[in-house]
Amino acid sequence: MTRDLVLRVLGKLLIPFVLLFALYVQFHGDFGPGGGFQAGVITAAAVIFYAIIYGLPAARRFAPDWIIESMVAAGVLVYGGVGVFGILLGGNYLDYFVLARDSVHGQERGIFWVEAGVAITVSGVMLKIFYMFAGRQRDRDEA
């Protein structure tokens, strides 16, 4: 944890906007550059920023390990679930056009959930790897 006042105040000011930008990248990915992968990385970067300024325990309170670990698997499950849902509705695996009444709407719905799955897994994995590295550092310091 840093005692630098400027960093702490600026971090508090900027992190909400970083998270907002991640959401923008996620949901505006249909129209501009971006998508699930980039949004997931930006989300993880915001939490890592928080962890660097306020310390790992504070970040672990904000995003506990069990949530991060379930995010790692949940994203792939969401992605695969879209495919299975397509089968249940009478299409092939990962067919989107059966997801809604007209096929274009179904495509948009499928892409939305697929991108959500990618974002969840990517941010989970990035955060988990960072926690792992940073946590080892702390363990060694305590020993």
Add this chain to the structure above:
Amino acid sequence: MTLLTMMAVLTIAIVVQRNLFAVVVFGSIYSFLMATALVALDAVDVAMTEASVGAGMSTVLLLSALHLTRGHEVKPLHRPLLPLFVSLVIGAALVYGTFGLPAFSDPQAVIHTHVVPRYLLDSLRETGVPNVVTSVLASYRGYDTLGETTVVFTAGAGVIALLRRRRGRADR
């Protein structure tokens, strides 16, 4: 050209530099230059990924790994002649391979005449998504992206498995 020159200079600096902290920072700058080059090539999606993953995330991870090790690269035990020879041969083979590629932004290249016209012309009507990169990634090539997500998942699971066992051993 300026970008490429700066990247070449950075690569040499990375090779020469023995302070690993400086190497990580140089690598981050290299990634940002690469992202700029990708913007110049109109590949904004890839540039965004390069800037966030290459320059941001991997720098943070390398720095946190560096915290666990020493900050200086050790001198190699023997002269790196064989590795130098291997990398020169592979580099020459790659350069030779580029001669077989179609000319830069050639509209008649094979890759631009196969499925690309359909993606560019019909994807808005078929998927309702204006960004072709997104529609190709998530819809036309959805199966590949599922594979990529699984790769990311596997990487995360592998890191968890490796580092967690290490921690358990330290506790004993």
